[in-house]
Amino acid sequence: MIKSIRYEIHLRKKNMQKSKKLLPGIILSIMISIVAQLVGRFLPTLGSALIAILLGIIVGNMIGHQEYLDKGTKFSESKLLEIAIALTGLTLSLQSISQIGISGVLYVVLQMSVTILGVILIGKRMGYSLDFRLLMGAGNGVCGSSAIATVVPVISASEKNKGLSITIVNLTGTVLMLIAPILSGYWFHDSIIKSGALIGGNLQSVGQVVASAKMVSDPVTEMATVFKLLRVVLLVVVVLVFSKIKNVSGVEQSSIKRQRINIPWFIMVFFILCVASSTVIHLSDEWVQIVKWLSNQFEIIALAAIGLRVNIHYLLKEGPKAMLYGLTVAVFQMMTAYVLIRLLLP
Secondary structure (H helix, E strand, O other), X not given: OHHHHXXXXXXXXXXXXXXXXXXXXXXXXXXXXXXXXXXXXXXXXXXXXXXXXXXXXXXXXXXOOOHHHHHHHHHHHHHHHHHHHHHHHHHXXXXXXHXXXXXXXXXXXXXXXXXXXXXHHHHHHOOOOHXXXXXXXXXXXXXXXXXXXXXXXXXOOOHHHHHHHHHHHHHHHHHHHHHHHHHHHHHXXXXXHHHHHHHHOOOOOXXXXXXXXXXXXXXXXXXXXXXXXXXXXXXXXXXXXXXXXXXXXXXXXXXXXXXXXXXXXXXXXXXXXXXXXXXXXXXXXXXXXXXXXXXXXXXXXXHHHHHHOXXXXXXXXXXXXXXXXXXXXXXXXXXXXHHHHHHHXX
């Protein structure tokens, strides 16, 4: 009895210490999100999402990337955004998802395949190692940092290659996040399906997809999210293929770490809630607006945290060659997407 009480006290102390470490980064992210939404009222063209990221980048690099903020900003960037995506399932119906159709699925598969192949070949031309090229392919083709983190143990990549690829992929995604809404308006006149395919089918992280699509419209945001989540589901296939590539390149299969690949929880919850909202749960318009507002708040806080974690000094330190690699990939992605969308999507 006494031992169980002591253990309970120990757990509570541990949880309190963990919460204290999270709070500074979370509070700063919330403060930036509030300021971003206030500024967004006066600059609706930019939107709160973009302003949150830009303010985060400015604040983060002005105060320096303090260690005491790291855990909180990382939590805000990942967990809050995951909750926001999961909640989106309540506001979407199966009819919305079915709008992408077989042609939309084919577009995602082809776009991912061509992007990854292009990243690998461009990197080879620039003299980068296979490990680094595979990490860049996963990050650009699938879902940014999370895809890279999943692939690292599978191909036994180094921490140096992991850090550099995450940095360059985030930079590339930030550039595309700003450019994609402009291109969607110029190329597709903000068509919901085509704009959603351009943004959701190419941008690196879920946060970047949401931020970019919100600059166009809420319907485009919903559609882009569907395209993006389909890419994330296909991460399983990408990891399996990459492990085979490493094996063919001369690395013994036994030296490649095996890792259990799981579909992220928020994707499963997203689809479960989407099915439920289409069949069992019928929310009133008032409740739909409440869920959308709550999801939007989590998104903007997460985007502020993403901005806080962008280290400009590190990017400059890595030199122009790596950044040129990322930007070349970005141009390649956009041009490939334009051609495929024109060919496959109505």
